Structure formats: C-alpha cells, structure tokens
Amino acid sequence: MAAAAKRLPSSPRVFGALEAALRNPDVAIDSVVEVVRVDPSLAVRVIRVANSPVFRRGDAVESLDMAISRIGLREIHRLVGAAVADQLFAVGLPLYRISGDALWLNALVTALAAEQMATACGRDPREAYTLGLLRSAGRMLLQRIGQEAALPPTSGAKANGAETRAWELATFGxxxxxxxxxxxxxWDFAPTTVNGLRYAWSPTQDARRQLEPALLHLACWGCDALEQGLPIERDFWTTDEAVLKQAGLDKERVDATIFPTREAVNRTLDMLKPGERV
Structure with a gap:
C-alpha cells in the first residue's frame, strides 16, 4: 500500500502543512506563503484567483504574499484545499465509473457541508473542511492498487453503498x-482527522464515539441532499438519531446547513470554475 500511495499526487501534504500552520491563531502571512510556495502550480493558482473578479480590487497582484493578503487566511485554506483536491481527483475513479469532475465536486460539497455543520456544533470548521475534502482519497488509493493488479475496468461500479463497501472488503481486504x-x-494529518475518516461509514462503531466520524457522515448526507452524491454510495448516508447525537446536532440544525452550503459551493466555483453552479 505504501508504494501505491507514493504514486499519488503529493499536494495533499502541502494542504496538511497549511492546516497545521493555520492552527496557530497568530500565524504570519510569511509562514503561509512558505507553505504554498512548495507547490508552484498551487502558487500560480492562488495568484490567478486573487486577480479574479471575486477578489480583484485595484491593481493586479503578481506576488504570492500579496495574493494571500488579498484573499485572506480563511479563504486561502478553502482555496488551496479545493485546488489540491482538483489535482488529486483529476483522473477520477475509472474503476468505479466516476469522472474526475464529479469526484471533485462531491469532495468540495462534502467539505463545505462539513464546515457548516462543524460551525453549527461549535467545532473547528477548518478541520471539518479538510476531512470532507479528502474523504475519497482512500478510493484513489484502492484504484491505484486495482490498476496495478489488473482488475477489470469498472468492476467497482456497484449499485449502492452497501454493495460497494462489500466489494472493497472482498477485493482489497x-x-x-x-x-x-x-x-x-x-500524509501526517491530525489523528482526529484520520479517525473521522476511518469510521465515517458507521460512526457508532467508533469505540470512543468521537464527533468527527458522525460529522463527516452527516456532511455526506448533506452532499446527497444537494444532489452531488456518488452513485456508488447510494442509500449509505443517513440522519439517524444516534449519528445526530454523536455529532452534537439535531435534524433541524443539519437541515439548516443545506442552503448556506450551496452558497459556499457556488462562491468557490466562482473562484475556481466560473460558470458552474449547484
């Protein structure tokens, strides 16, 4: 597995380093610049967004530090994360018959839904965004392993979430x-982020009943509610009372996050892929 992981894009490490830097409430712009500069393609994209109609004020910016100052630290985390996901998921999941565009949009909507739900229950929205954004990273790894094992194309394209999970367990263990x-x-992400992904499919299986798996599970439900869910996960995400309780939320507050999630998604699309809407 480690060998296959090394052949995936390395940009998520940059995103992890950025998140770690931003945990410091007194972080300086220079520290963020140094993290983003590690990946030249990300740096170019940040400057391009800073000069887009969403942020354009006065003269064009040409340097990374000016671009980050213009965009702001909260928005730079979202932007870099979305750009990293775009790189990571670009090839899609042929094994599951999922295109790169569909996978990226699913990741973005899930991330922003998780951010809204984390805010609703008083938790760190930045970590929740990261968790939602990278939740399909495991399938990228399984696909890489499957390709190297010469699995039949689209053999993972199952009808629903239960069938998909059963196939993964039988095929990859x-x-x-x-x-x-x-x-x-x-990739050195925080243990809470790792645990959140590990138990997202069934949060109550987490012996410590931590909030993060339940939050991600509900964010995936929110993505479905916005019609950006993955076909291979159909009927998988719920708002069961046990999951809501573990997340510290109720159904009314979860429902209330759907509209602001849509607005946040469309704002991010305006920055990165003008003309697309959900």
Whole structure:
C-alpha cells in the first residue's frame, strides 16, 4: 500500500502543512506563503484567483504574499484545499465509473457541508473542511492498487453503498474509508482527522464515539441532499438519531446547513470554475 500511495499526487501534504500552520491563531502571512510556495502550480493558482473578479480590487497582484493578503487566511485554506483536491481527483475513479469532475465536486460539497455543520456544533470548521475534502482519497488509493493488479475496468461500479463497501472488503481486504485513514496517517494529518475518516461509514462503531466520524457522515448526507452524491454510495448516508447525537446536532440544525452550503459551493466555483453552479 505504501508504494501505491507514493504514486499519488503529493499536494495533499502541502494542504496538511497549511492546516497545521493555520492552527496557530497568530500565524504570519510569511509562514503561509512558505507553505504554498512548495507547490508552484498551487502558487500560480492562488495568484490567478486573487486577480479574479471575486477578489480583484485595484491593481493586479503578481506576488504570492500579496495574493494571500488579498484573499485572506480563511479563504486561502478553502482555496488551496479545493485546488489540491482538483489535482488529486483529476483522473477520477475509472474503476468505479466516476469522472474526475464529479469526484471533485462531491469532495468540495462534502467539505463545505462539513464546515457548516462543524460551525453549527461549535467545532473547528477548518478541520471539518479538510476531512470532507479528502474523504475519497482512500478510493484513489484502492484504484491505484486495482490498476496495478489488473482488475477489470469498472468492476467497482456497484449499485449502492452497501454493495460497494462489500466489494472493497472482498477485493482489497479493507474499505475505502480504512484505506483513506491509512493514507492520511502517511500524509501526517491530525489523528482526529484520520479517525473521522476511518469510521465515517458507521460512526457508532467508533469505540470512543468521537464527533468527527458522525460529522463527516452527516456532511455526506448533506452532499446527497444537494444532489452531488456518488452513485456508488447510494442509500449509505443517513440522519439517524444516534449519528445526530454523536455529532452534537439535531435534524433541524443539519437541515439548516443545506442552503448556506450551496452558497459556499457556488462562491468557490466562482473562484475556481466560473460558470458552474449547484
């Protein structure tokens, strides 16, 4: 598995380093610049967004530090995360018959739904966004392993979430969530983020009943509610009372996050992919 992981894009490590830097409430712009500068393609994208109609004020900016100052630290985390996901998921999941565009949009909507729900229950929205954004990383790893094992194309394209999970366990000996958790450990993400992904499929299986798996599970439900869910996960995400309780939320507050999530998604699309809407 480690060998296959090394052949995935390395940009998530940059995102992890950015999140770690932003945990410091007194973080300086210079520290963020140094993290983003590690990946030249991300740096170029940040400057391009800073000069887009969403942020354009006065003269064009040409330097990374000016671009980050203009965009702001909260928005730069969202933007870099979305750009990293765009790189990571670009090839899609042929094994599951999922296109790169569909996978990226699913990740973005899930991330922003998780951010809204974390805010609603008083938790860190930045960590929740990261968790939602990278939740399909495990399937990228399973696909890489499947390609190297010459599995039949589209053999993972199952009819619903239960069938998909059963196929993954039978084929790889692990689910996509477990593969993703192991991958996030390799990328040095926070233990709570790793655990959140590991138990997202069934949060109550987490012996410590931590909030993060339940929050991610509900965010995936929210993504479905916005019609951006993955066909291979159909009927998988719920708002069961036990999951709501574990997340510290109720159904009314979860429902109330759907509209602001849509607005946040469309704002991000305006920055990165003008003309697209959900």
């Amino acid at each position: 692990m689910s996509a969530d477990e593969a993703g958790a192991q991958l996030l450990e390799l």
